Amino acid sequence: MKKIALLFLVAFVFYMCGSVPITGRQQLMLVSDQEVLTLSLQEYDNYIKTAPKSSDKNATALVVKVGAKIAQAVEAYYKVTGIESLLAGYSWEFNLIEDPQVNAFCMPGGKIVVYTGILPYTQDETGLAVVLGHEVGHAIAKHANERMSQQMAIQMGGTAVGSLLNKTSSTVQTIGSTVYGLGAQVGVMLPFSRKQELEADHLGLVLMALAGYQPEAAIPFWQRMSQQGGSKIEFLSTHPSDNMRISEIRKEIPEALEYYNAVKGTTTPAGNTKKAASSEEWHF
Numbered sequence: 270m271k272k273i274a275l276l277f278l279v280a281f282v283f284y285m286c287g288s289v290p291i292t293g294r295q296q297l298m299l300v301s302d303q304e305v306l307t308l309s310l311q312e313y314d315n316y317i318k319t320a321p322k323s324s325d326k327n328a329t330a331l332v333v334k335v336g337a338k339i340a341q342a343v344e345a346y347y348k349v350t351g352i353e354s355l356l357a358g359y360s361w362e363f364n365l366i367e368d369p370q371v372n373a374f375c376m377p378g379g380k381i382v383v384y385t386g387i388l389p390y391t392q393d394e395t396g397l398a399v400v401l402g403h404e405v406g407h408a409i410a411k412h413a414n415e416r417m418s419q420q421m422a423i424q425m426g427g428t429a430v431g432s433l434l435n436k437t438s439s440t441v442q443t444i445g446s447t448v449y450g451l452g453a454q455v456g457v458m459l460p461f462s463r464k465q466e467l468e469a470d471h472l473g474l475v476l477m478a479l480a481g482y483q484p485e486a487a488i489p490f491w492q493r494m495s496q497q498g499g500s501k502i503e504f505l506s507t508h509p510s511d512n513m514r515i516s517e518i519r520k521e522i523p524e525a526l527e528y529y530n531a532v533k534g535t536t537t538p539a540g541n542t543k544k545a546a547s548s549e550e551w552h553f
């Protein structure tokens with residue numbers, strides 16, 4: 270695994286890299302936002318045209334309201350920290366779709382879909398903020414770009430990746446084909462995607478806090494989910510085990526509470542924002 274980490278590190282230097290706001294994690298980015306958005310917006314449009322919208326007006330309005338609060342909080346945070354260009358091309362949409370599956374998902378550019386099947390678990394506005402915070406977390410961390418980039422590195426191998434970026438040096442091609450070979454053997458996709466899920470949890474806590482929702486609500490939400498548990502719940506099947514997830518969330522709560530207290534005006538976030546954010550700058 271060390272070798273793979275090293276190769277990815279070298280790949281960062283030769284190719285493109287990015288880092289996730291808030292968590293600061295470095296990520297491999299071979300695909301531009303524009304490319305990902307062009308592909309995914311078509312897919313999203315096709316899906317949303319035919320997806321059955323919930324007829325529950327109140328629940329739909331709540332999804333839109335909580336989503337908008339979180340999106341506004343993200344935008345305000347990005348503005349204060351001077352990184353608003355990272356959201357270029359984003360256009361937030363929050364939908365409630367009639368579907369008994371306990372699930373929610375996010376497509377690039379801020380297109381979020383919640384299934385009615387998850388509402389018995391979210392229970393209230395704050396519970397919904399846990400799910401929407403998590404999904405918006407995937408969107409701002411550009412996890413789809415990252416996954417696509419990883420897939421390209423794994424499946425296409427060095428030559429294709431090298432030529433994609435007009436870098437045809439043999440070094441680049443060697444690195445690319447080594448990544449391809451190792452990746453195919455050990456399946457680098459799986460650990461990355463788990464990492465992304467946990468990162469979305471982490472980001473979700475901070476984002477719900479920035480939107481004025483008490484982040485500690487994430488724990489009872491995940492406990493409710495785990496009580497039903499197992500493969501019956503689609504949302505859980507793609508996520509790490511609940512005990513591990515809840516214990517990670519517990520560790521991240523103090524950080525999220527700093528943001529929460531900052532937006533509530535009781536304190537200022539300590540060292541988390543590049544530019545000091547006074548409580549007057551946070552109006553939600």
Ligand SMILES: [Zn+2]
Pocket residue numbers: 403407466469
């Ligand atoms: Zn997720």
